[in-house]
Amino acid sequence: MTILSVGTRPADTAVPHGLRVGVLALQGDFREHAHVLRELGASVELVRRPEELDRIDGLVIPGGESSVMDKLARTFGLAEPLRAAITAGLPVYGTCAGLIMLADTILDGMNGQQSLGGLDIAVRRNAFGSQTASFETDLEIPALGEKPVHAVFIRAPVVETVGAKATALATLDDGRCVAVEQGNLLGTSFHPEITGEYRFHQYFLQKLVAAAR
Amino acid sequence: MTESTSAEQFGSSRVKRGLAEMLKGGVIMDVVTAAQARIAEDAGAVAVMALERVPADIRSQGGVARMSDPDLIDSIIAEVNIPVMAKARIGHFVEAQILEVLGVDYIDESEVLSPADYTNHIDKWNFTIPFVCGATNLGEALRRINEGAAMIRSKGEAGTGDVSEATKHIRTINGEIKRLTSMSRDELYVAAKELQAPYELVAEIASTGKLPVVLFTAGGVATPADAAMMMQLGADGVFVGSGIFKSGNPEQRAAAIVKAVTFYDDAKVIADVSRGLGEAMVGINVSDIAEPHRLATRGW
Numbered sequence: 001m002t003i004l005s006v007g008t009r010p011a012d013t014a015v016p017h018g019l020r021v022g023v024l025a026l027q028g029d030f031r032e033h034a035h036v037l038r039e040l041g042a043s044v045e046l047v048r049r050p051e052e053l054d055r056i057d058g059l060v061i062p063g064g065e066s067s068v069m070d071k072l073a074r075t076f077g078l079a080e081p082l083r084a085a086i087t088a089g090l091p092v093y094g095t096c097a098g099l100i101m102l103a104d105t106i107l108d109g110m111n112g113q114q115s116l117g118g119l120d121i122a123v124r125r126n127a128f129g130s131q132t133a134s135f136e137t138d139l140e141i142p143a144l145g146e147k148p149v150h151a152v153f154i155r156a157p158v159v160e161t162v163g164a165k166a167t168a169l170a171t172l173d174d175g176r177c178v179a180v181e182q183g184n185l186l187g188t189s190f191h192p193e194i195t196g197e198y199r200f201h202q203y204f205l206q207k208l209v210a211a212a213r
Numbered sequence: 214m215t216e217s218t219s220a221e222q223f224g225s226s227r228v229k230r231g232l233a234e235m236l237k238g239g240v241i242m243d244v245v246t247a248a249q250a251r252i253a254e255d256a257g258a259v260a261v262m263a264l265e266r267v268p269a270d271i272r273s274q275g276g277v278a279r280m281s282d283p284d285l286i287d288s289i290i291a292e293v294n295i296p297v298m299a300k301a302r303i304g305h306f307v308e309a310q311i312l313e314v315l316g317v318d319y320i321d322e323s324e325v326l327s328p329a330d331y332t333n334h335i336d337k338w339n340f341t342i343p344f345v346c347g348a349t350n351l352g353e354a355l356r357r358i359n360e361g362a363a364m365i366r367s368k369g370e371a372g373t374g375d376v377s378e379a380t381k382h383i384r385t386i387n388g389e390i391k392r393l394t395s396m397s398r399d400e401l402y403v404a405a406k407e408l409q410a411p412y413e414l415v416a417e418i419a420s421t422g423k424l425p426v427v428l429f430t431a432g433g434v435a436t437p438a439d440a441a442m443m444m445q446l447g448a449d450g451v452f453v454g455s456g457i458f459k460s461g462n463p464e465q466r467a468a469a470i471v472k473a474v475t476f477y478d479d480a481k482v483i484a485d486v487s488r489g490l491g492e493a494m495v496g497i498n499v500s501d502i503a504e505p506h507r508l509a510t511r512g513w
Contacts, residue, residue: 026238030238031237065260067257067294131319135223136222152231
């Protein structure tokens with residue numbers, strides 16, 4: 001069994017046997033997340049029902065349509081237990097729609113859209129405009145090493161306000177924040193799961209392993 | 214990729230195909246008014262498709278079907294937060310140029326509208342906005358991808374409420390993909406010839422076992438069970454056209470289809486959401502439609 005410490009080099013990442021990573025599978029690119037996590041050696045459980053939350057040590061909320069995830073999570077009784085689990089310290093990583101789900105405050109949300117919360121941030125939904133404004137670019141993210149992170153932004157949100165409890169991990173050239181962490185929670189406006197970029201998932205797995213200890 | 218850390222790249226294949234990836238496991242609903250778009254978003258649609266008439270009306274009223282009025286598209290974009298798609302006629306690159314400047318998120322180069330060119334499809338590489346195109350088989354899907362389509366929609370037979378053609382097309386596409394994965398290289402050259410598709414794409418699919426873009430199903434889906442069946446047959450998501458707003462209770466049916474797509478492999482959930490939905494669209498059996506009136510044969 002390999003125990004990780006923060007700062008372990010990505011190539012050394014390993015997930016102890018018995019730890020299970022959930023991927024919220026209500027809608028969106030959950031299969032891509034599951035693939036990255038399995039490549040990194042994690043046991044993956046797709047989560048659609050409240051009872052499936054009991055079997056996991058951490059959760060990834062994928063990219064997709066946040067308003068749809070919100071509706072389905074509430075309809076099928078996942079939202080409340082998830083909120084409780086996040087409050088109790090469940091490690092969660094959200095990309096794009098997942099970041100919106102983790103934000104304490106949503107700006108430009110739909111009528112009645114709710115988030116799970118946890119991250120002390122305000123996120124603006126679809127902050128860049130229509131799909132023709134979607135783009136890919138390289139980001140300097142010192143926490144993940146020297147090599148820039150190639151990031152794909154698809155009708156992406158931005159973190160408009162980073163509260164006192166949260167820490168910005170990455171910003172665009174214009175200063176807008178696009179990645180944050182807070183304790184066991186991690187969120188990115190962009191989609192490492194579709195670019196072959198594994199470092200965010202590794203970083204998240206380190207949080208998960210540390211939390212399970 | 215690392216030469217510049219500030220260059221932002223718009224309209225790349227990854228960005229175009231990426232939006233479709235985010236729509237997976239979702240339902241895209243045809244809407245003809247802002248009020249319908251509101252109902253679709255409230256019901257949990259991942260995107261709406263703006264068009265001037267739903268396929269069932271195009272079929273019954275006849276005449277030439279074209280891109281929607283820009284005012285209508287503006288009103289739908291203003292009404293909803295989810296992505297807005299809109300249809301352009303096959304080969305009508307100016308309708309596509311218009312839809313791009315209107316700020317829609319995806320263009321459907323669609324056989325549901327009257328084709329503007331019976332020889333050429335739109336050169337979709339010329340655009341920043343992504344395109345979804347219909348296909349009845351793998352060769353047709355690959356020709357569209359070769360022209361720049363960033364998402365494929367199996368055609369079915371739109372405006373019928375008869376799911377049989379949708380079943381046939383998704384089974385055909387996935388069956389042909391499976392067949393490629395069992396072939397040796399010398400056989401792949403012949404397969405490319407027979408599929409009338411570029412060898413490079415055929416070879417890629419033979420090694421990955423899937424299309425390089427997202428594959429949704431369309432054309433005749435009218436019930437939660439229809440939608441779940443398409444998902445079990447391997448669709449990444451579902452388009453519902455006339456099936457929702459030609460039914461007795463669009464709000465409830467739309468929400469039920471959304472749930473059935475998420476829990477497509479759970480018969481108990483699908484049974485629950487199928488209760489008390491009121492009248493489904495009346496529909497028309499595909500076998501009762503003469504060949505020249507079938508929409509799926511448009512596009513080549």
